[in-house]
Amino acid sequence: MTACFAGLAGTILLGASLSYGQAPMNTCLDCHSVLPEPFGVTSDKFSHDIHEQKGLTCASCHGGDPTSSDPTVAMSPKKGWKGHIDHKQVPALCASCHANPVYMKTFNPSLRTDQFSEYHTSVHGQKFATGDTKVAVCTDCHSVHDLRAPSDPLSTVNPVNVAKTCSKCHADPDYMKPYGIPTDQYAKYNTSVHHDAMVKRGDLSAPTCTTCHGNHGAVPPGVDKVQNVCANCHVFQAQMYQKSTHSKVFAEKGLPGCVVCHTNHGIQMPSDAMLSTGPAGVCMRCHTRGDVCDRARENILNNLTTLDHNIKEADEALKLAEASGMEVSAATLNQAAATDAITKARVTIHTYDPALVNADIQVGMKIAAANLKAGQDAMVEREHRRIGLGVCLIAICFMLVGLWLYIKQIER
Amino acid sequence: MSTGTDCPCQQQPTRRGFVGLFLGGGMLATFASFLYPVMRFFVPPTVADLGGDEVVAAKVGDLKENSGKIFKFGSRPGLLILEASGTYHAMSATCTHLGCTVQYKGDTHQVWCPCHNGTYDLNGRNVSGPPPEAIGCIRRAPARR
Amino acid sequence: MIAALIHWLDERLHLEGLLAPFKHKTVPQHKMSYWYFFGGITLFLFMVQVLTGILLLLYYHPGANEAFESVQYIVTQVQFGWLIRSIHSWSANLMIFTAFAHMFSVLFLKAYRKPRELTWVTGVLLLFLVMGFGFSGYLLPWNTLAFFATTVGTQMAGQVPFIGHAMMIFLRGGPEVTGATLTRFFGFHVAVLPGIVTVLIGVHLFFVQRQGMSVPPKVEAEWKKDPSLVKEMKFFPNFALRELMAWYVGMGMLGGLAAMFPWNLGVKVDPFASAPAGIKPEWYFLFMYQALKLIPSKVLIFDGEVLGIVGCGIAATVWLLLPFFDTEKPSRRSHVITGLSVFALVFMIGMTIYGYLAN
Numbered sequence: 001m002t003a004c005f006a007g008l009a010g011t012i013l014l015g016a017s018l019s020y021g022q023a024p025m026n027t028c029l030d031c032h033s034v035l036p037e038p039f040g041v042t043s044d045k046f047s048h049d050i051h052e053q054k055g056l057t058c059a060s061c062h063g064g065d066p067t068s069s070d071p072t073v074a075m076s077p078k079k080g081w082k083g084h085i086d087h088k089q090v091p092a093l094c095a096s097c098h099a100n101p102v103y104m105k106t107f108n109p110s111l112r113t114d115q116f117s118e119y120h121t122s123v124h125g126q127k128f129a130t131g132d133t134k135v136a137v138c139t140d141c142h143s144v145h146d147l148r149a150p151s152d153p154l155s156t157v158n159p160v161n162v163a164k165t166c167s168k169c170h171a172d173p174d175y176m177k178p179y180g181i182p183t184d185q186y187a188k189y190n191t192s193v194h195h196d197a198m199v200k201r202g203d204l205s206a207p208t209c210t211t212c213h214g215n216h217g218a219v220p221p222g223v224d225k226v227q228n229v230c231a232n233c234h235v236f237q238a239q240m241y242q243k244s245t246h247s248k249v250f251a252e253k254g255l256p257g258c259v260v261c262h263t264n265h266g267i268q269m270p271s272d273a274m275l276s277t278g279p280a281g282v283c284m285r286c287h288t289r290g291d292v293c294d295r296a297r298e299n300i301l302n303n304l305t306t307l308d309h310n311i312k313e314a315d316e317a318l319k320l321a322e323a324s325g326m327e328v329s330a331a332t333l334n335q336a337a338a339t340d341a342i343t344k345a346r347v348t349i350h351t352y353d354p355a356l357v358n359a360d361i362q363v364g365m366k367i368a369a370a371n372l373k374a375g376q377d378a379m380v381e382r383e384h385r386r387i388g389l390g391v392c393l394i395a396i397c398f399m400l401v402g403l404w405l406y407i408k409q410i411e412r
Numbered sequence: 413m414s415t416g417t418d419c420p421c422q423q424q425p426t427r428r429g430f431v432g433l434f435l436g437g438g439m440l441a442t443f444a445s446f447l448y449p450v451m452r453f454f455v456p457p458t459v460a461d462l463g464g465d466e467v468v469a470a471k472v473g474d475l476k477e478n479s480g481k482i483f484k485f486g487s488r489p490g491l492l493i494l495e496a497s498g499t500y501h502a503m504s505a506t507c508t509h510l511g512c513t514v515q516y517k518g519d520t521h522q523v524w525c526p527c528h529n530g531t532y533d534l535n536g537r538n539v540s541g542p543p544p545e546a547i548g549c550i551r552r553a554p555a556r557r
Numbered sequence: 558m559i560a561a562l563i564h565w566l567d568e569r570l571h572l573e574g575l576l577a578p579f580k581h582k583t584v585p586q587h588k589m590s591y592w593y594f595f596g597g598i599t600l601f602l603f604m605v606q607v608l609t610g611i612l613l614l615l616y617y618h619p620g621a622n623e624a625f626e627s628v629q630y631i632v633t634q635v636q637f638g639w640l641i642r643s644i645h646s647w648s649a650n651l652m653i654f655t656a657f658a659h660m661f662s663v664l665f666l667k668a669y670r671k672p673r674e675l676t677w678v679t680g681v682l683l684l685f686l687v688m689g690f691g692f693s694g695y696l697l698p699w700n701t702l703a704f705f706a707t708t709v710g711t712q713m714a715g716q717v718p719f720i721g722h723a724m725m726i727f728l729r730g731g732p733e734v735t736g737a738t739l740t741r742f743f744g745f746h747v748a749v750l751p752g753i754v755t756v757l758i759g760v761h762l763f764f765v766q767r768q769g770m771s772v773p774p775k776v777e778a779e780w781k782k783d784p785s786l787v788k789e790m791k792f793f794p795n796f797a798l799r800e801l802m803a804w805y806v807g808m809g810m811l812g813g814l815a816a817m818f819p820w821n822l823g824v825k826v827d828p829f830a831s832a833p834a835g836i837k838p839e840w841y842f843l844f845m846y847q848a849l850k851l852i853p854s855k856v857l858i859f860d861g862e863v864l865g866i867v868g869c870g871i872a873a874t875v876w877l878l879l880p881f882f883d884t885e886k887p888s889r890r891s892h893v894i895t896g897l898s899v900f901a902l903v904f905m906i907g908m909t910i911y912g913y914l915a916n
Contacts, residue, residue, distance in 0.1 A: 203544030233542055235529040324819060327633030333484050340512045343527050385639075389816035392445045396809040399438030403802045405431040411795065442805070449637035453612055457634045 025067045027074055028058040041145045048146040048154075054107055061085065061093060090137040091119060091128070118217035125217075134175070141165055141215075157215070160198060162208040163189055185209075188266030207233070212264075226264075227257035234258075240350040272308070275301040275349070299354040303361040304345060310368040311338050317375025324382050331374035338367040469502060469552075480516025480523075489513055490550055491523065493534065501534050502550040509542040523547070578766065582792035587776045592662035593796075594803050596765075599659050600758070601804045602652035605811065606690075609645040610747065617697070619743040621736030624699035625825040632822060643815035649691055651811070653841045656687050664898050667883070667891070668771035674880035676764040679757050681877045686754050688841060693746040695839060699739060700823030705832045707742075708734045710842065713849070716866045735828075774887050837912060844908035845869060847915065 033043045046052050051060065059066040064081035068074045075081045085093055095116035097103055104113050115138075119125040124135045139147075141157055148155035156165045167186035169175050176183050189195055189209070197206035212229045213220060221229045227247075231238030241247055241257070250257055256264075261274065261282040273280040275297055277289070287293045315335060321328045341364030348357045469483040475494040482505055483490050489505040493516045503523070505513050512527035522539065523532040530541035537546045566572055584593060616635055618627035631638035660680065663669055669677035692710060696703045711734065715725030730737035772780065780787045790796050838846050849865040856864050875882070883894050 197544070201544060203542075205542070205544060233528070235541075236527075323821070329633070330484065333489060336489060336506075336511070336513055340527065343510065343512055347527065385816050389812055392442075392812050393809050395438060395441030395445050396805050396812075397438075398434055399442050399805050400802055402431060402434030402436075402438040403798055403805070406435055407795065407798050409427070409431055442808075446808075449640055450612065452636035453638065453641055454615070455636060457636065459634055 024055060024057055026057040026059075027069050028062075028064070028066055030069065031071070032058070045146045048148055050147055050149050087133055087137060090139050091116060091125075094138045115216040118214070122214070122216065122218045123220075134169075134178070136169065140169075159204050159206075159208050162210050163195070166209045185265040188263075192265065192267045193269045194267060226259050230258045236347050237350045240348065244350065244352050246352060270346070272301060272304050272346075275304070293352075296352065296354045300349060300357050303354075303358055304342070307338075307342050307345070307361050307364045307368065310365060310372070311335065311342065314338070314368045314372040314375060317372050317379070321375045321378035321382070324379070326378035326381060328374055328378050331371045334367060335371055338364050338371065340364075341367060478518045478521075482513065482515075485550065491516060493523075495521075495534070500552055502552050503532075503536045504548040504550065506547070507543060508538065508545045508547055514547070579793055582766070582769065583789040584770050584792055584796045585772045585776070586788040586790050587772065589662075589666055589773055589776075592659075592666060593770060594800060595655050595659035595662055597800045598803055598807055599652060599655045600762075601807055602648050602655060603754075603758070605648045605808075606645065606652060607751070609641050609648065612641050613645060614747065619697070619740055621699060621739055621826070624697060624739060625822075628698045629822055632819075639819055640812075640815055643818075643820045644811050646820035647814040647818075648811055649694060650840075651807070653687055653691055656684050657841075660684055661898075661902060664879075665895070666771070666773040667895075668773075669880045670771070670774075670883060671880070671885045673764070673768055673771055676761060676768070677880050678877060679761040679764065683754060683757050683761060685873070686750055686757065690746065690750050690754070691839060691841060693742040693750065696739060696742045697746065698823065699826050701826055701830070701833060702823055702836070704734060704826045704828070705836045706838045707738065708832075709836065709846075710838060711738075713846075713862075713866060716860075716863050717870065718863060718867065721866075774891075840909060840913075843912035844905045847908045847912035848904075 029041070029043050029046065032039060032041055033046075034040070041058075057066040058064070059080075062082050062085065063079065064076065065074050065079040073079065075083070099113050099116040101113045104111050119138075120129070124137075127135045128137065143156045148158075150157045152158060153160065155161065163186055171183050171186040173183045194207045197203045198208065210218070227238055227241060237258075247257070249255075250260060262270065271280065274282050277284050283293070283297045287297070314331075318328050318332050318335070322332070341360055345357050345360035345364065348360050351357070469485075469490065469492045470481055475481055475492065477494055477498070478496045480491055480493040483492055485504070491503055491505040491514060493501040493503075495501070505515075507514050507525040507527065507530055509525065509528060509530050512525050514523050514525045514530075514532070516522075517524045520531070521534065523534070523536075525531070525541070525543070528542045530543040531539045532543065532547050533539050535546075536549045538544070563572070584590070613631065616627060616631045616638070618624060628642065631642055633639075635641075663677065663680065692707075696707045711725050711728045714728060715721045717724060726732065728738070728741070729735075730741040837843060849862060849869075852861040852865045854861045879894070882890075884891050
């Protein structure tokens with residue numbers, strides 16, 4: 001008898017402890033997981049949602065009673081059931097938790113809670129306030145029912161997916177017609193060096209739409225503020241630009257700083273050709289040929305081209321020497337310093353001062369020249385070997401003549 | 413050709429001397445030109461070979477405290493840092509952003525790249541700026557006397 | 558002074574008796590006599606290999622993570638390391654060439670006939686071992702070309718029926734070519750093969766000394782008819798001095814090749830990289846490789862590659878035992894064998910050229 005009691009108690013205890021920490025009851029899914037769209041949300045889909053993982057249920061947003069299996073009770077307005085949440089109601093609904101620091105702290109104390117107030121400052125939020133129903137609300141970007149944390153690679157707001165999410169509206173010309181803004185940003189961004197950095201080199205810190213435009217407070221940077229945005233990463237170029245002549249002139253003319261030469265969405269890898277007078281050249285769009293700025297441009301371009309050529313020349317000489325078995329590893333290593341110098345010179349372009357650029361160029365020239373000399377010295381050593389060989393061969397010839405004469409001598 | 417027995421004294425002395433010169437001189441010259449490289453080969457070079465994985469970065473006392481030094485690691489640059497506490501750190505000196513050579517900054521105790529202002533901590537982890545990943549660390553063998 | 562030294566040794570070791578046969582050794586002289594040099598040249602090149610090989614051993618590290626760097630070290634840091642290494646590589650190739658030339662000259666001049674069958678057998682074994690030297694040594698710098706050539710070569714060995722797989726595992730030191738293969742090949746190259754080859758060379762030379770030089774059948778017939786036509790040269794010092802001249806020419810060639818065409822280092826092995834396009838073995842294996850490539854993948858019910866390998870095996874065995882198939886005197890059989898020999902030579906040369914062009 002005592003054994004039976006113990007067994008029963010143990011089983012109950014086991015069952016209780018197993019069910020402790022299980023997800024709270026969510027009877028809504030009993031029906032709604034098998035209903036067709038738009039009423040259907042499969043349990044599998046909902047299992048990916050971070051709210052579900054944190055212990056929330058359908059009722060947390062939609063209201064009602066998630067513990068009752070009786071639909072009239074579960075979906076009773078008396079139990080607070082809201083039914084389908086209208087697009088207009090979404091921001092306020094999400095903010096009811098996400099703008100409440102005390103509540104959010106119980107889940108993740110380091111999460112921000114100012115998204116709703118930021119949203120009001122954004123173009124989306126401002127238009128929303130005027131009653132525009134086409135603009136994005138929380139669920140348009142974050143998705144709904146399978147809302148994943150931004151760090152999840154499958155999340156619609158993970159850095160690698162942000163551009164695609166924004167493009168859902170912003171690359172749709174018909175959808176964007178009433179707003180009169182371009183819809184080619186996504187296409188252009190996909191050709192850009194920033195896109196390559198993220199997608200090809202796997203650099204998650206590379207800029208995407210939200211990096212420059214903000215996410216909740218999304219707004220295009222003001223024309224006079226563009227360089228501040230770029231300056232967050234491109235520090236040296238921004239500092240140099242700030243002190244340069246262009247900065248004041250562009251500001252006066254209302255030109256958008258960095259974007260003037262580098263464009264905004266389809267930013268390509270800069271090349272020395274941008275300093276040329278060819279199709280890729282940017283200077284001649286404003287400056288006249290033959291003026292002092294044009295001469296400065298030409299000076300800078302020539303110096304860069306010369307250094308680039310010298311570095312390549314030294315590379316070739318060292319490669320040839322190494323292929324001939326000569327020891328040139330120190331000079332080959334030192335070539336990295338020359339490449340550093342030309343990289344630095346290309347940053348210094350943003351001072352638009354040929355003298356400053358030239359200072360960096362000269363450093364690089366010295367290094368490249370030294371390495372070229374090392375390569376050439378190695379080839380001289382190669383010649384020495386050939387001379388040594390010649391001496392050897394002469395000695396051997398001597399020996400052969402001697403042997404031949406000796407043979408002749410003993411066979412006479 | 414017959415293998416006749418020659419009486420050496422029947423030969424003209426100049427002829428014999430001629431042959432002797434070539435034979436003796438040739439033998440000497442060829443021996444010397446073979447022996448010289450082999451002898452030089454035996455002498456170990458000043459750069460002692462430590463195998464492909466190891467390199468002497470610096471001698472104890474080379475580095476001042478709280479400073480760094482670039483050394484050659486195969487065909488790539490490495491950075492050796494001596495902290496004020498006496499700990500050594502060694503890592504690749506090639507920035508993971510666009511390949512510039514990094515340096516140690518004593519004031520911030522960080523590794524810094526002058527090209528685009530990237531920084532790393534003393535374990536090589538990328539702290540701020542453009543570098544997308546940590547810089548590779550190099551294992552240090554204990555300092556030998 | 559040298560005479561005094563010899564006398565001193567002779568008092569103790571009775572050298573006179575030992576050296577007597579050498580004093581009487583002669584070398585026949587006829588139109589084809591120049592071919593007699595090739596054996597000695599091959600021996601000379603072998604001695605060069607041993608010497609340069611020992612020198613390289615002073616600095617070489619036989620391990621996957623150090624081999625390439627140690628060869629790089631030898632070539633760039635060690636004084637005249639470039640010279641020793643390039644001589645070793647060039648001499649290896651020249652030696653294989655002269656070994657083949659020596660073999661073919663013996664073949665066409667029918668020097669393998671009775672009583673010289675065993676000399677031929679040891680010689681062919683030496684040829685196989687020398688090619689083994691080439692195969693094992695080629696891997697030691699641990700560069701990509703060698704790595705993939707070894708992979709292909711050992712994979713071909715694995716195609717031998719029944720024992721092939723075990724052979725491949727034995728050669729590779731595992732299922733794949735790895736650092737274990739390198740260590741194993743190093744052991745073969747510096748210990749196993751030198752030991753066996755040295756003994757075999759000793760045996761081979763002993764046979765040659767004992768039996769003297771063979772004379773081609775036509776010349777033999779002429780001399781038998783008219784003994785006054787017989788022309789011979791004393792080995793010591795006449796032929797030996799000429800041989801020495803050939804050796805000096807060889808030395809000059811080696812130095813020239815090493816200085817003008819230094820041997821490449823290549824790129825260090827990266828096992829995760831795929832094989833470079835147009836991978837092929839060294840020239841002395843090329844004829845086999847190319848011939849195997851031409852065999853269709855299925856011949857009747859047999860796998861093409863296996864058939865090819867078995868064919869090679871049969872050819873090698875016939876080659877080894879050739880003296881036992883031929884007759885002492887010229888006959889129809891010996892003419893057939895000469896014809897087949899010409900075909901073999903043309904086949905090897907042709908396949909080698911084809912292999913290069915089909916690159």
